[in-house]
Amino acid sequence: MPPWSDFEPFIVSGLALGGVYALSGVGLVVLYRATGVLYLAFGAVGAMGALVAWSLVQAGAPGWISWLVCIAVAALITLGYGLLFGPPLSKRDPLVKAVATLGLTLVLYGVMDLLWTTSGGEARSITLPTDNSGFTVASIQVNWTQVIGLAAGVVITAATGAFLRYTNLGTAMRAMANDREITATLGVPVRKVEAAAWLGCGVLAGVAGLLLADMVALDATTLTFLVVSSLAAVLIARLRSIALTFAAAIVIGLVHDLITPITSLTNYRDMTPFVLAAVALLVVSRRQVMSRSREEA
Amino acid sequence: MNRHRHAPSARILIAAAGVALAAAGCSSSSSSTSTTTSTPPPSATSAPAVAAVSTSQCGTKPGVAATGTPIALGGIVTNQPGTSFTDIANMANAYFACVNANGGINGHPIKYYIETEQTNPTQIAADARQLVDTDHVVGIVGNTSIIECAVDTPYWAKLGYYVIGSGIASQCWGTPNNITVNMGPRYSSDGAVQYAIAQHVSKIVFDQSNVPGTGYIAAGPNALAKAAGVPITDLTENVPISDADSVAIKEVDDAGPNGAVVLNFTPPEALVILKAAQTLNIEDHVKLWGCSTPCNTDFLAQSLGPKWNDKLFVNAELAPPDSTNTPTMNLYKAILKQYGKAVSGGIGSFSQMGFTEAEIAVHALESITSGTYTVATVNAAFKAVTNYNTGMLCQLWTFGNYPMHIANNEDYTVTPDNGKMVQAQGCTLISSVDPQIAAYRADAGTAALAPVAP
Numbered sequence: 001m002p003p004w005s006d007f008e009p010f011i012v013s014g015l016a017l018g019g020v021y022a023l024s025g026v027g028l029v030v031l032y033r034a035t036g037v038l039y040l041a042f043g044a045v046g047a048m049g050a051l052v053a054w055s056l057v058q059a060g061a062p063g064w065i066s067w068l069v070c071i072a073v074a075a076l077i078t079l080g081y082g083l084l085f086g087p088p089l090s091k092r093d094p095l096v097k098a099v100a101t102l103g104l105t106l107v108l109y110g111v112m113d114l115l116w117t118t119s120g121g122e123a124r125s126i127t128l129p130t131d132n133s134g135f136t137v138a139s140i141q142v143n144w145t146q147v148i149g150l151a152a153g154v155v156i157t158a159a160t161g162a163f164l165r166y167t168n169l170g171t172a173m174r175a176m177a178n179d180r181e182i183t184a185t186l187g188v189p190v191r192k193v194e195a196a197a198w199l200g201c202g203v204l205a206g207v208a209g210l211l212l213a214d215m216v217a218l219d220a221t222t223l224t225f226l227v228v229s230s231l232a233a234v235l236i237a238r239l240r241s242i243a244l245t246f247a248a249a250i251v252i253g254l255v256h257d258l259i260t261p262i263t264s265l266t267n268y269r270d271m272t273p274f275v276l277a278a279v280a281l282l283v284v285s286r287r288q289v290m291s292r293s294r295e296e297a
Numbered sequence: 298m299n300r301h302r303h304a305p306s307a308r309i310l311i312a313a314a315g316v317a318l319a320a321a322g323c324s325s326s327s328s329s330t331s332t333t334t335s336t337p338p339p340s341a342t343s344a345p346a347v348a349a350v351s352t353s354q355c356g357t358k359p360g361v362a363a364t365g366t367p368i369a370l371g372g373i374v375t376n377q378p379g380t381s382f383t384d385i386a387n388m389a390n391a392y393f394a395c396v397n398a399n400g401g402i403n404g405h406p407i408k409y410y411i412e413t414e415q416t417n418p419t420q421i422a423a424d425a426r427q428l429v430d431t432d433h434v435v436g437i438v439g440n441t442s443i444i445e446c447a448v449d450t451p452y453w454a455k456l457g458y459y460v461i462g463s464g465i466a467s468q469c470w471g472t473p474n475n476i477t478v479n480m481g482p483r484y485s486s487d488g489a490v491q492y493a494i495a496q497h498v499s500k501i502v503f504d505q506s507n508v509p510g511t512g513y514i515a516a517g518p519n520a521l522a523k524a525a526g527v528p529i530t531d532l533t534e535n536v537p538i539s540d541a542d543s544v545a546i547k548e549v550d551d552a553g554p555n556g557a558v559v560l561n562f563t564p565p566e567a568l569v570i571l572k573a574a575q576t577l578n579i580e581d582h583v584k585l586w587g588c589s590t591p592c593n594t595d596f597l598a599q600s601l602g603p604k605w606n607d608k609l610f611v612n613a614e615l616a617p618p619d620s621t622n623t624p625t626m627n628l629y630k631a632i633l634k635q636y637g638k639a640v641s642g643g644i645g646s647f648s649q650m651g652f653t654e655a656e657i658a659v660h661a662l663e664s665i666t667s668g669t670y671t672v673a674t675v676n677a678a679f680k681a682v683t684n685y686n687t688g689m690l691c692q693l694w695t696f697g698n699y700p701m702h703i704a705n706n707e708d709y710t711v712t713p714d715n716g717k718m719v720q721a722q723g724c725t726l727i728s729s730v731d732p733q734i735a736a737y738r739a740d741a742g743t744a745a746l747a748p749v750a751p
Contacts, residue, residue: 006550013542013577117381117641123564125600131576140546141578217569222537229539260543261550267507269543270535 002261009140010257016142018253019150020212021273024230025237025245026156027204032239033164033177034197035086038098039078043227044108045202046209047220049074051116053210054124054218063129071206077108078202079195086194090180105224112220126213149211156204157246164242169196232273236280252276350627352635355392356399357663363401367408368662368670371428372439372462373421373449376413380563382441384642385463386411388651389439391636392659402662405670410434414442421448429456436675438462438658439651446475457672459679459696461657463650467513470733476702478653478690479646480614480727482589483514484734486561487727488612488708489587490518493557494525498584502552504544504570505561507533514561517731524730536566541573549574552583559587567592568600575604590614593646598713605713610721613709615649615689619717625688653689660685684745691724692744703737704744 024042031039053070057063081104089097116124130144164170172193175183184190212223233252237244256272259265353359372389374382390409397406410432412424421444428434437453440446440462446469453460454474464470464477470484480488486503493501503518505511515531522529530551534544548558548570560567567588574580585608592611601609618626629652633640640648661678662670684693691707710722724746729735 009546009550009577010543013540013546016542017540113381123568123594123596123600125568125572136578141576143576145576216539216541217537217565217572219537219565219569222539222565222569225537226539256540257543260540260547266547267533269540 006261007258008137010260011254012137012140012142012146014254014257015150015250016146016215016253017257018250019146019153020208020215020226020249021230021233021253022153022246022249023149023156023204023208023211024227025233025249026153026160026242027201027208028227028230028234029237029239029242029245030160030164030173030204031197031201032234034173035082035090035176035194036094036097036180037082037086037089037101038094038234038239039201040098040101040227041078041081041104041108042201042205042208042230044105044112044220044224045074045077046205046212047223048077048108048112048209049206050126050209050213050218050223051112051124051220054126054213055116057126067210070210071203074206074209075199075202077104078205079199082198083195086198087191090194109220109224112224116220124218126210126218128210128214131214145211145214149215152207152211153246153249156207157242160242169193173197229273232277235277238284248276248280350624350631352395352628352631353399354624354628355395355632355659356397356401357403358400360398361400363397363404363406365401365403365405368402368405368436368675369408369410369432369434370436370438370658371410371412371432371434372437373412373414373424373428373442373445374439375416375442375445377415380416380443382463382647383411383413384640384645384647385441385651385654386439387639387641388633388637388648389655389658390651391632391640392652392655394636395632396655396659402659402665402670403668407659407662409438411439414445416443418444418448421445422452425449425452435670435672436461436658436662436679439654441465441650446472450474457676459676461654461679461696463654467510470703471701473698473700473702476696476704478615478650478657478687478694478705480590480612480703480705480708482510482561483517484703484706484727484731485589485612485614485708486514486559487517487521487731487734488614488710488725489559489561489589489610490521490529490557491725491728492610492612492710492722493559493585493587494521494527496557496585498527498552498555498557500552500556501527501529502532502548502556502558503529503561504532504534504548504558506536506563506566508536517733518559520732521728521730524728534562534566536562538566538569541569542577545570545574545577545579549579549582554582555584557585557587558583559589560592561589563591564594564597568597571597571601571605571609575601580604580608585610588612590646593617593711593718595619595645595717598718599716601713603713603715606715607712607721609713611711611718613646613711613718613720614705615646615653615709616691617709617711617718617720618644618649620719623688629689649689653687656687657682657685657694686747688747691747693747695741695744697741699737699740701733701737701740703734704741706734706737707744707746 049070052073053066056066128145134143172188233245233249236248252273256269259269372386374386376383393407393409414421437458437460443465446466450468450472460475463479464481469475469477501522552558588611590612593613661682665678680696682696694704706727707724711718712721
């Protein structure tokens with residue numbers, strides 16, 4: 001086992017990675033709660049927004065405009081999908097809804113590969129002004145983008161929690177999460193509430209895409225499939241609790257990175273999200289079985 | 298009525314877990330004494346200004362379009378999301394278009410068929426049969442595929458085709474019927490590690506994508522390091538890399554302050570690691586960083602910025618296009634400009650490879666004096682190419698009758714210089730400490746250095 005000092009830098013990187021997972025995870029949970037859709041295209045729409053932003057910067061556009069466009073592109077794609085496919089799929093099984101978003105993922109992935117090809121060895125990056133300043137922890141430079149990434153996870157989690165709890169729209173979303181048809185019967189404009197959820201999720205996808213393009217990579221494949229790791233956090237939270245999603249994401253990020261300096265385990269660290277999710281699901285299932293047994297007794 | 302319509306059913310949770318695991322599975326894709334001969338580069342390196350060059354030089358009858366019976370050639374390239382080698386075939390096609398517009402091959406235009414594949418062995422085998430049975434190609438040029446060499450080599454051998462391409466799989470170098478203009482991941486990594494050893498680093502960390510064949514690739518760098526008495530640590534990373542910070546920290550910690558980190562990744566993945574090291578401010582925590590040929594792209598130099606000038610050293614298998622001003626390099630740029638609209642990456646090692654393969658093929662076709670272009674005559678001409686000066690490679694290029702072909706085994710080293718890749722070291726022989734290089738030189742000898750400015 002390496003000495004503790006070897007682990008210190010990985011705490012910093014693990015927190016940043018956890019923040020990354022949390023950003024996506026919270027967006028996934030919010031949309032699922034409001035619409036019943038597990039939005040597997042979350043990473044792809046973020047990637048699309050980031051690549052459009054990169055193209056704008058290359059064309060000479062100011063950075064802040066490209067950032068706004070990144071968020072707008074992701075929001076519009078997500079809203080457009082929600083308006084177009086949300087109603088016809090609303091009564092279908094959640095599994096069908098999730099698979100439908102895989103279709104959107106594949107379409108976006110193909111378009112990105114066509115427009116931002118890698119055939120000539122292209123390697124792209126987005127650099128935010130906050131990359132160039134920061135502070136040092138355990139001999140590792142922590143830049144303000146990483147801090148923003150982690151802080152964004154905290155703020156978005158808290159703000160989303162407050163929104164769902166204290167606003168009429170949030171209350172409507174929670175009601176729809178419990179029962180869409182009864183909520184509609186009570187006069188809640190279901191379509192509008194769902195549209196708001198799609199739009200919010202798209203905005204989060206854009207923010208996450210922009211930050212991840214800087215912190216991880218501006219690459220269609222990487223960003224599209226990064227959502228898979230976030231799914232583990234979402235699964236641990238059983239697609240319900242955004243606070244638990246955030247906590248799970250941070251734990252996953254920390255455990256993942258703290259394994260890195262352990263030679264015998266380092267090649268298996270990418271399994272971390274799924275191992276933790278599997279363990280969490282097994283524990284939850286066992287508790288449910290025991291709880292039911294007690295009730296029946 | 299469903300009371301908990303949006304409560305996560307077991308089905309959706311299981312489905313989500315399934316998607317996660319499937320994607321995770323997809324992401325886990327993919328040393329004797331070293332005597333090196335350092336020589337000056339054969340190409341004149343000077344101001345990057347491009348001299349005025351007419352593309353009419355590419356043919357024997359400037360301005361006269363070829364109208365004879367077409368000579369059919371073909372190539373198979375990988376083209377799938379994240380991995381596309383179409384620039385190589387498209388550049389070869391641009392060269393052939395130039396030749397056709399300027400006399401062709403004794404009046405015969407070249408008709409070039411490009412088949413693309415998605416790493417599917419059945420599809421690749423079908424592509425080969427399509428080229429032979431339907432398109433009736435008489436020669437295979439420009440093949441660049443992740444697994445094509447492994448799939449089709451027996452077929453080409455059976456029919457008597459001698460393939461000129463760019464290699465990835467080990468069979469592209471280790472068989473009698475395949476030859477490449479590039480060195481591929483193993484020998485290019487050899488070159489990067491060799492450069493690091495020459496800078497007297499105390500340790501090497503060699504990191505590459507976790508894809509099939511990592512052991513074959515790592516064997517070369519390990520042989521070089523062992524012969525030099527330099528400790529080496531082999532690492533592999535699942536791609537796409539999502540935890541670049543921890544990868545960079547691990548590499549730097551393992552290498553130490555006088556060590557070197559040598560990467561063998563595609564440009565996007567290498568950029569992810571290098572950028573992470575930069576943002577963590579640990580790029581100077583090692584003596585130097587190295588990289589195999591894929592990093593030799595201005596895209597990477599531009600994305601990284603000046604902090605990596607003289608810090609990152611990249612093996613370059615072909616002459617640096619930005620700092621080379623020779624007639625051949627200028628012809629390449631002129632053909633690219635006039636005929637290469639389909640070459641999306643523009644100037645770069647991929648299009649250089651396509652240019653080089655096409656010019657070798659044209660040179661071979663022009664040597665056929667009988668005027669008969671059949672599988673037998675064309676492939677005999679390919680195989681007979683000897684000591685040809687491509688103007689792109691350090692050495693003279695020979696196909697020859699050998700059990701294996703590593704015709705390009707002498708290379709450059711480049712480093713970023715404010716958004717461009719510029720030459721850091723001239724032509725240097727890859728060490729024959731690598732047993733594969735030693736075996737090839739035992740058969741073919743060591744090719745002579747190409748004369749300056751062909």
